[in-house]
Structure formats: C-alpha cells, structure tokens
Amino acid sequence: MSNPNPKRISIRNHLSRLVRLRKLIVGLALLALSLYVLFGPRIEGGNVYLTLLMLAAAFIAFGLGWVWFSHGLMGWSRQFDFDFEKNEARQISASILGRSRPYVVPFSEIVDFVIKEGPVRGEGGLTAEALIEMKDPSGRPFMRAGMFDSRQEAEEMVTRIKDAVAMARQQADAEGR
Structure with missing residues (x-):
C-alpha cells in the first residue's frame, strides 16, 4: 500500500492481544469499582471528608478504567x-x-x-x-x-x-x- x-x-x-485483554479486564474492573463506590456503600454519620475521598477515588477509577477499556477495545x-x-x-x-x-x-x-x-x-x-x-x-x-x-x-x-x-x-x- x-x-x-x-x-x-x-x-x-x-497493542498485542495479551496486552489488549489485560487492559480490557483491568478497565472493566476499574469501571465496576467506580460504580460500586458511587452507588454501593452508604456512610452513616455524614463524614464529609470520607465522602469526598470516596468520590475522588471513584472519579480516578472511572477515568483510568475508561481509558484502559478504550485502549483494549480499539487495539491502539x-x-x-x-x-x-x-x-x-x-x-x-x-x-x-x-x-x-x-x-x-x-x-x-x-x-x-x-x-x-x-x-x-x-x-x-x-x-x-x-x-x-x-x-x-x-x-x-x-x-x-x-x-x-x-x-x-x-x-x-x-x-x-x-x-x-x-x-x-x-x-x-x-x-x-
């Protein structure tokens, strides 16, 4: 050509097949973790700092999960x-x-x-x-x-x-x- x-x-x-598969799996796991942190546990007592820490962790997990899942799905x-x-x-x-x-x-x-x-x-x-x-x-x-x-x-x-x-x-x- x-x-x-x-x-x-x-x-x-x-990316090679093995790297693509690893990125897909880790990306899906991080996406699932972010959804679990956002919608799963409820904090009793209203600790604002713990809530902010959980939101930050969910945001980071979602971002990394999305990027790795995208790379694994597309192959580059x-x-x-x-x-x-x-x-x-x-x-x-x-x-x-x-x-x-x-x-x-x-x-x-x-x-x-x-x-x-x-x-x-x-x-x-x-x-x-x-x-x-x-x-x-x-x-x-x-x-x-x-x-x-x-x-x-x-x-x-x-x-x-x-x-x-x-x-x-x-x-x-x-x-x-």
Whole structure:
C-alpha cells in the first residue's frame, strides 16, 4: 500500500492481544469499582471528608478504567504523526469517543534523540521493536514516539527529522540575508 501523502507519516502503537485483554479486564474492573463506590456503600454519620475521598477515588477509577477499556477495545492507544511539510511531530491519544487534542512539537525544539529498543511485553517471543525518545533543550524527554518495527526504521526517521530541521534552518538563514 502506498502512502498518499509522503510528507506526513503516521504510526500507531498497536497493542498485542495479551496486552489488549489485560487492559480490557483491568478497565472493566476499574469501571465496576467506580460504580460500586458511587452507588454501593452508604456512610452513616455524614463524614464529609470520607465522602469526598470516596468520590475522588471513584472519579480516578472511572477515568483510568475508561481509558484502559478504550485502549483494549480499539487495539491502539496513541498515534504519532511526523509532518515534514510543517516540520512538526504530533501525538494523539485515543478513546472510544474520539481523539484528544494533539500534542505538537516543532522539529526545531528537538535537541537530541535516543533510540530505545527491546522486547515488548505481552508478545510470545522477543521482538526487535524500537521507539524514539525526543529531548528538549534541558535534556528532558518530552515525547516518546512510535513503535518502529526495527532500530533501522527508527534511525531512518531520526535522520529524516534532522534533515528537515537542517533544511528549515538553511531557508531561515537564506531569508534573513
């Protein structure tokens, strides 16, 4: 299958069957727990702090349960878009009801890349998948992008991003003269 827009590359981190099943079960359990905490026990004596604590626990359990159930049902949780026309990387989280607002990082803000590889939990055997960790000027990672099939694919993406940043800087220097 050919890419209709070669200037924009999208990568979804698809989850393995075992990880999907685990997320579905934990998500359903947390959703059930939140409903039980909201509608199950009644507190006698009117302790306001205990009631607020139970509501906070139910809210957190519902939120985590919804997210994990959504990821398990859909089979993926994040999508990374590398847009070489706009020179930016976008991360979008997914839910059953839709997608989040994208977290956008211009290529020019990326100072360093670290390629991490290793086995993915939940798979039957070891896989050679890799991900790119992008660092900001202070050295902190601010985006971990993709699940590339191999280290070579991740290195190719890093090279493309570095080339795009170099070209943008050359154009800015040419316009500034």
